[in-house]
Amino acid sequence: MNIGVNDLANPGFFAHNRLPAHSDHLWYANAAEIASGRSSFQVSLDGVWKFSYAKSPSAAFEGFQSPDWDVAEWDDIPVPSHIQLHGYDVPQYVNVQYPWDGHEQINPGQVPTAYNPTGSYVRSFALPEALPAGERLILRLEGVESAVVVWVNGTYIGYAEGSFTPSEFDITGQVHAGVNRLALRVYKWCSGSWLEDQDFYRFSGIFRSVYLRRVPTTHVADLRVGVDVSDDLANAVVTLRTRLEGSGSVRAVLGGVGELTADGDGLLRIAVDEPRLWSSEDPYLYDLTIEVAGPGGEVMEVIPQRVGIRRFGIEDGVLKINGRRLVFKGVNRHEFGEQGRVVTRERTELDLISLKRANVNAIRTSHYPNNSFFYELADEYGFYVIDEVNLESHGVWDAILRDDASKSAVVPGDKPEWRDVVIDRASDMYERDKNHPSIVMWSCGNESYGGENIAAMAAYFRAKDSRPVHYEGIYWDDRRPDTSDVVSRMYAPAAEIESLLAVRRDKPVILCEYAHAMGNSFGGADIYMDLAEREPLFQGGFIWDFADQAIRLTAPGGAEYWGYGGDNGESPHDGDFCGNGIYYADHSESPKIQEVRHLFQGLRADVDRDSFTVKNRLLFTSSAAYECVVTLEREGVEVASATTATDVAPGDSATYPLPLTLPDGVAGTGGEYVVTISFRLRERTAWAEAGRTVAWDQGVFMVAPVEVRPVFAVAGSPSLRPVLVRGRHNIGVRGESFEVLFSGLAGALTSYRYGKTQAGGRELLRAPITPCFWHAPTANERGYGGPYEEGGWHLASRYLRPADNSEWPAAVVEETGTTVTVSFVYALVGMPGSTCEMRYRVFGDGTVEVTEVLERGSSTPSLPELSALIQLPGAMNRLTFYGEGPEETYVDRRGGGRLGVYSSTVAEQMAGYLTPQECGSHTGVRWARITDRRGRGILVSAPADGAIELSALPWTPFEIEDAAHDFELPLTDRTTVRPALMRRGVAGDDSWGARPKPQHMLPDGRLEHRFSFRGVL
Template sequence: MNEFNYEIVKNPEIFHENRMPAHSDHVAYKSLSEMTTGKTSYRLSLDGVWHFHYSRNVKDAPEGFWKNEYDTTDWDRINVPAHIQMEGYDKPQYVNVQYPWDGSEDIRPGEIPERFNPVADYVKLFTLPKDFKGEKICISFQGVESGFALWLNGKYIGYSEDSFDPSEFDLTDSLVKGENKLAVRVFKWTSSSWCEDQDFFRFSGIFRSVFLFAVPKVHVSDITIETGLSDDYKTASIEIKAATTGSGTMELGLFYKGEKILEGKIPLSASGLTTGKCDFEKVYLWSAETPNLYELYLTITDSRGVVCEVIKQNVGLRRFEMKNGLMLLNGKRIVFKGVNRHEFSHRNGRVPDREELIQDIVTMKRHNINAIRTSHYPDDSAIYELCDIYGLYMIAENNLETHGTWEPFERGVETEDFIVPKDKPEWKAMMLDRIDSIYHRNKNHPAILIWSIGNEAFGGEVPYAMSRRFKEHDNTRLVHYEGLFHDRRYNDTSDMESQMYPPVSAIKEFLKKEKKKPFICCEYTHAMGNSCGGMHYYTDLTDTEPRYQGGFIWDYIDQSILKKDRYGNYFEAYGGDFYDRPNDSNFSGNGIAYGDRTPSPKMQEVKFNYQNISVEFDKNKFKVINKNLFVNTSEFDARLQLLANGKEIYSKAIECDVKPLTSKAFTIPGEVTLAIRDYETGYNLTSGALEFVLIVSFTLKESTLWAEKGHEVAFGQTVLKKMVKPYKCSDKLTVIRGKNNIGVRGDEFSALFSVMAPGLLSYVYCGREMIEKAPAPNFWRAPNDNDTGSKMQQRYAQWKIASMYPCITGKPDSEMWFAKVTEGKNSVKIDYRYYLPTMPASECSVTYEVFGDGTIETTMKYDAVKGLPDMPEFGMIFKFNADYDHLTWYGLGEQETYEDRKRGGKIGIYSNKVADNMAKYLVPQECGNKCDVRWARVTDFKGRGIEFTGDNISFSALPYTPHELENAMHDYELPQVHYTVVRCALQQMGIAGDDSWGARPHPEYRLPEGKKLTFTFRFKGI
């Protein structure tokens, strides 16, 4: 056997030596009883502690460490599987498009860094158990980043690149009795690293499991299971193609929920390809809605009838096809309600455990997500099986991204020759090999509907050849690729049009011109930080444009890593926090789930926009629209709920039988009208509002794998009736006009207003001072990540200045402005004019009208000035003592809502702690807002505090001001909590989300520019 030649690491045409062919991910057991344990004696795990040595580059790496006489006793120890960067060697580096060596070494595609290119050397000593025997003993590395050489007992075994597909080698001829020395040299960057420029942390090492496997004399090395369905879906077929060695028999049994569907025996073929096909009539279709799985058992016996292998494979019956420009699943037009998902754990990097995988899938199912795109590489095999079982569609993506080669070309700083793989023959074999690997390992998973050749790798002959290779392998699935958007020469590379972050208008325009292909957004609604505003424009389009068949949110989980700050407290770290240079900062924080896998507030909106049942109201009727492809609404419990000012006064289960992909109108029961009438009769409405809200809700009838009985899957709501009477108060009050201040007193309160200083100086209720600082006009919010990307700070900077430095003493070097006092019969008004230091200068006014019960009605007005832009927010800001740390509100909840992200908010009364409104976005930013608030109370633990009321106000209660949030790049940089900061606003502009590098909130979700603004609300001690 040849020795390892380091030069192949730099050669894109040599990407493996002596590696075994790829095969299906089935598991073989020695017996049926062994299968029930879930552990096969044909495998011997090598996971655990290995000897380890780290070097900055290959020149510094120990020579000959693989030899038996080389003693590694004094080496470090490392866990396998793990990234070396998560074990204290090298450091995590997050970059998006740019290559991690950019600016450090000047290299061209195919070349590798030499000065800094960490080398990880591993040694594992093992002794084979006596009962671990086979015709061959092989080793499987499920994932090594990015290339490695392998030795056993001093003999060179082989080499492999491709970080995310298994690499397997035959060790048989190099094994010895007793102790064996396995040595592995891992290179962080190889020539193939140019094709692994995904948007993620850059790691290296043996990061997936390693195991030995024994191959019996009679053996199945690969299985291909193909199913067929008649056009009426009443009969089915199953065809098995098995790569076999030895002579004997393959017995098969197909079961559904314990019932035997068919059985048979097939003699093993001497040709090495054993095939068999059977038809059957008991058809239970697989889909995300009904993930019905058959169990196929294959028992392999030798010529004497001795069982050699038992294999179990889940089988899903489904037909996925393109017909008349539509993607159809089992004959129905499918809509992907998907997410892109990086394989990531904030504890272990790209090494999540099974519990974390299940948590992801359960969370997705609970929030109506029906599809995953494995961005942008094959995941560990377990996720595919779990998607089969739980019911999630998959775009299975190949390990390819070369964004950093063509982006410089499009910017004009590189030539077209810099792009790979494009049309370059030297990259073709590597790319086709990766297609073979992903296909063969994952081909038997019904969850996979679409193969993807990769991500953001431009177009060309090589991507087209990759697409054709998928077609050669598989005629039951479609092929996806977005990169041809940049190079249309091979437009048939993708079966569907796929684009990233197009405006809805662009999708409509494309589909007007292109009549053959359906359209999906392989990435959309960029969920960086506080985002996903306007997502509904995309999901609504699936209802009106048949050939727009959904999309995949970017992305599912924040790629953040737990790290300790200088005081020993863990925080979620991102690019740059590891002194990694270059880096792309917090651009890794795009998840609708936080790094700890809990849902972020964005998930509430995703759940609503993705729900498969919607409700529309019209006068005394409501229409239920069932968007499920296969499930009747009768499979769920349906209930009407009537709220009066947020409190339930009526509830009733209803029969709701709406067939899939149909709708039905229902009349609102007369009991609802009676309940409203009865409540009105007993309710003495003297002032304020009485509002009746009707909610139609659908919940699980029975518990499932992913949620308990009663879990809500969909809802609709409407305000049925609302009565409003103006606020009135006849309580007496006393006004004291001082030289510098105006005092107002009632039986339970006193207020003090300055004549020349900014506004309300004191508000004492029941003997307690309520405010820490005079309320002030506010026009600013802490920029979210989308704001930063769209240069909001530069566009609106003067509104920040206006919020920080409003002045009631008049314009500089001009007349003084004084508070104006107007006494009425039962109230007194104090008017202030604020000079705002904008360009051009502007003004706003604030009027406080004080009533005898302590209520202060506040009216804020702004007359637009020509030449000034719209503003981020229009409202007032208050500071209270931090002891007022409880929030209760009647409005949309229970998560934060914004003008362009409030569909998922349900009307009701909600409570939390003020600190709970600090969303855990990677960078502190605007968060915690509540839309359509009727009233809100900020109180201490005894329930004492202050109540705000108004007409659908925008309300926020946080421990920090917008400026404090804006000044921090991490949570630990925020100051100690001293206040509860309340912002009560007419409106805050939307948070946007079409992308995070330029897209602003849609105009309809911005405050009107050039128009007069008026905002009125009341507050009162309680």
């Protein structure tokens, strides 16, 4: 049989000779093989294959599957892999739009003909001897994107679509002892590609493993584990149903409990008293060993199956796990890494360990079934999983929202020709994954509108299983609300969810996607979790998403960088919209993880001067399971530490006395103190070492008398009185160890020298100090059009002139007994009626107190920030600060920032977002030192009674804004410091219109920003 273009373009033709889907169990010859992890029944065909590429099916070799076809000169390609990452075709990132849109005018179901990359694969394998009578040999393809034809020894075997679930073929009749040839042809696009319009890179090829599996004459072809937990959770019944091929019998033993007994109709069962229940907090798995005997009683195969005993469902109107209301603290996770969607078990395990350490408890497999090993690991590490069918047709139905298309265009919609393939995709996922306790809901795909076909999929799941069904698309098409057992939304603000629950309370509500973490984002996410605390029907959600999808590329100069849409010359594309991760593309932590970890922690502490109150948000674990450590710090220096016992039951609160005492303020002990309550693991776990902090909170207290911070210590003796020098073009102020120069021509502070060497010391400025109202736009700001609306602030930051419009900027000079004050007032271009005053008060020890006053006109746009831009020599590349850290914090993303003293290089402050943008700022900064390796530089300080925000980066905001990738940032010999009154929140409800919340914006009206700086040696 030949597969032609008409077959590829037929929605009803999606599989031929493919074996029925079944559970993902593996069988072994004996217990020793199980212990080794290697089954003699399975052989991997992963490795190097021969490969030929053609840009379309018509250009591919005909007859290559023949054993006589010479492939010696063909290319080599690794399997698994994507052909686009090995020099064929190009990677293409698109979100909603289909990858062929605008190139070929085709209708849903049809396939591009002029350009449909086609790969031909050949691999030989040897059978030492002919298969014993009655045994079979199965070819298992774990994942091929998006359609595959199979031949063995020149004979056609079958065809399959579906990409993300296994395809199996019986090749018994076509193999022989000796060398056999396996040939596959893989098409990038088929009719099923209309159902695979996920927000991801478009690849093709054999991207998951390939196996040969030998099937004995007596074989368990499928197994189904059932668990029924009593209402009081004191008892459970575990059942096992198998589909046995051949003559024989099945025996099963549940480890630590006993042997299952027959219960009629092929069902085995066992009662479990006082079961240890599986949950995210205690993912305990029982070992079920299944022994398959032949007709003579001989053991034919042994099957290990792990069983989690747990109860999940909608009870009393809410989602509950083991009788307790659950809040999803989840993420969406594309299966994506440095090799695209070729992801190993080891990499997946590291991902899940990272997520456990971030206090994440749930994962949605957006938007397709993952490798089987993902679910095994989710069972083991404890994650609540929404398993999602490989279905998304966003690019077909989104036009409905613009009123230029009709519902008749929707795929799969109500179209009968799409019904079978939709159900088939659901069946493939369900049958493979049904035995995993981590799976708590089945999802009918993503962003495919609604209709009868998806409703039929939901009905299929309910007929097979008791787990709830999820589907968000009925929000857009509400004709079949019964499709989903939960109300699921995407990117709805928390206030909208609260309003919804005020009028509708028939189903639990979750956010299957929220907190769109594109670039510098994830602001205001605490508002959602606060709502989940007080509203029982709102049960959390899943952050979008886990890690940036990006490809490692090489810049013209040889530097490696992370590429995104368009960087491979592809079109159409959607740029850096693939950079939404709370982890970077290499799966290392981005600064956003700091906030995620704190937001999702299971224990909270409110700290008073003499006590602290613990609130336990865990479901099954007492706070006594963790060591509670209390530390006392004075401005970043630990002065005391103690442990204390707590025992707060899940869902309860309790108050405990502090095990240490704040100083009384005498004998130089006054100042700012921080009490930190930390909960740490008592013992090592599968995902972390003993002693790791899993939750913490702080209280900040002032102890009187408060000593003045050193940076404000200004002696009033005559010897420290600054000297004022009135030049013709410049104004100088100097002392014993400093000199400040104000330029009348530039209208700014242009020079600051500190130290007794040379003429007035070492120059610390590389450019005049200027007011700054701008930062490099974040992805979210670009998304809502901030640069267009607010670009005037960019101009106002770069192009200053005197407010009096004079050629010679007017400097106001005031001299007192111990200080000299010099002021400049600037008009702001494009901001009628707006001015900014920069007032510098110079003390005798070289301290310069800066007061920046912004007076805004009546119609100015939203203000990105109010700061001063100070450029230092690039050698001053070390930052130490006392503030909220260690990672960047913003006014709407500061909950995870701990008040303390932190040090790093200035270069390390530049976050690795796919597109350079505003980053590296810190809230709550009391002081910061920016110095060279010898400790020479400046000390920036907040007013004695407050804190500022501060950023120190190797580039100005304007240089960062001009770079599309990090390798495009210019060579720099400067460090740019921006002390700020406030920077606008980064927002993050979505990245295409959501703005920061009003409380996270700079207020209207007159703004005054104060800070000081002084040289240090």
